[in-house]
Amino acid sequence: MKAVAITGVRQAELIDLPEPHARGHWVVVKVHTAPMCTEYKAWLAGAPTQNLGHEAVGEVVEVAQPGRLHVGDRVVVMPLYACGQCQLCLSGDFIHCQNGTSVEAFTGSPVGSSTYAQYLLKPDWMAPRIPEDMPYDLAGLALCALGPSFGAMDRMNVTALDTILITGLGPVGLGAVVNAAYRGARVIAMDSVPFRAAYARRLGAETVLDPNDTQALQAVLELTTGLGVDKALDCSGTVAAQRFCLDAVRRRGQVAFVGECNEPLELIVSPDLLRKGIAVLGSWHYNLNLYPQVLQVIRRSPVAAQLISHTFPLSQVQQALALSATHETAKIMLHPWE
Numbered sequence: 255m256k257a258v259a260i261t262g263v264r265q266a267e268l269i270d271l272p273e274p275h276a277r278g279h280w281v282v283v284k285v286h287t288a289p290m291c292t293e294y295k296a297w298l299a300g301a302p303t304q305n306l307g308h309e310a311v312g313e314v315v316e317v318a319q320p321g322r323l324h325v326g327d328r329v330v331v332m333p334l335y336a337c338g339q340c341q342l343c344l345s346g347d348f349i350h351c352q353n354g355t356s357v358e359a360f361t362g363s364p365v366g367s368s369t370y371a372q373y374l375l376k377p378d379w380m381a382p383r384i385p386e387d388m389p390y391d392l393a394g395l396a397l398c399a400l401g402p403s404f405g406a407m408d409r410m411n412v413t414a415l416d417t418i419l420i421t422g423l424g425p426v427g428l429g430a431v432v433n434a435a436y437r438g439a440r441v442i443a444m445d446s447v448p449f450r451a452a453y454a455r456r457l458g459a460e461t462v463l464d465p466n467d468t469q470a471l472q473a474v475l476e477l478t479t480g481l482g483v484d485k486a487l488d489c490s491g492t493v494a495a496q497r498f499c500l501d502a503v504r505r506r507g508q509v510a511f512v513g514e515c516n517e518p519l520e521l522i523v524s525p526d527l528l529r530k531g532i533a534v535l536g537s538w539h540y541n542l543n544l545y546p547q548v549l550q551v552i553r554r555s556p557v558a559a560q561l562i563s564h565t566f567p568l569s570q571v572q573q574a575l576a577l578s579a580t581h582e583t584a585k586i587m588l589h590p591w592e
């Protein structure tokens with residue numbers, strides 16, 4: 255099968271890899287759409303790999319035993335590999351699984367791990383079916399485009415009574431604008447890239463602030479009668495934006511972080527937490543109990559489809575990654591059979 259390999263700095267090419275085979279409750283999915291996410295970072299860095307991507311939508315083409323899925327089922331492939339057995343998995347909270355697993359841990363080989371490929375391998379319970387009439391590209395929004403922010407907004411109970419700050423308007427942050435708008439919340443967003451700011455306005459953001467503007471915090475206060483926002487969601491994964499969320503949220507408000515970050519954030523308990531009485535939470539994607547609601551956003555939001563800014567055949571992955579690295583995109587969908 256065809257798959258993508260990073261072969262050097264800003265170098266990606268198609269290679270031939272062996273096809274995976276179904277085993278136990280792990281099924282083979284023929285990938286019709288591979289939504290692009292953070293893979294451009296590996297492309298920029300040039301660390302060689304044949305294992306790219308974590309988002310996919312496709313069709314079950316091989317099962318090893320009778321189970322939840324059948325050949326021909328159309329499915330969304332969730333981006334994680336949870337154990338299915340720990341207390342968190344058993345309670346339905348598989349996104350925070352304590353054990354994790356991988357194709358390699360299960361089969362002894364990484365074959366089938368990549369979503370930038372024509373086939374992949376996945377445990378059947380992590381691949382919920384998609385409605386017959388929903389195109390693969392649209393169903394692909396149920397992954398990192400709408401997923402992480404949906405999970406966080408569910409935990410914060412974002413409603414039409416809220417003003418929410420969304421920092422970082424990459425595909426995850428733009429998805430957050432769609433989710434917040436669908437819930438009726440008032441959206442104040444933040445990003446320095448003009449393309450993204452304009453995109454967020456089209457999706458429903460009332461105001462988009464520039465993080466380089468020294469008056470940005472003052473602007474938030476002026477927009478919220480001096481109180482601060484009710485809820486804040488960082489999708490940028492930058493310490494400055496995380497700090498801005500803590501500063502911009504009102505007393506008794508809530509802050510959620512979904513942007514990956516490995517840098518320390520300075521947070522001082524008394525002024526930041528005790529006096530303000532805020533709740534700070536981390537969230538990673540969403541659990542399967544919310545999957546029907548995420549599909550509902552895809553179906554009913556008047557702007558969800560606009561989250562797809564580009565589609566590329568897998569054969570043009572080099573151009574797709576270069577475009578992704580410009581930050582002038584929303585979600586890019588790769589088509590492995592084109």
Ligand SMILES: [Zn+2]
Pocket residue numbers: 336337338339340341342343344348351352353354
């Ligand atoms: Zn688990």
Ligand SMILES: [Zn+2]
Pocket residue numbers: 290291292308309333397398
């Ligand atoms: Zn992703």
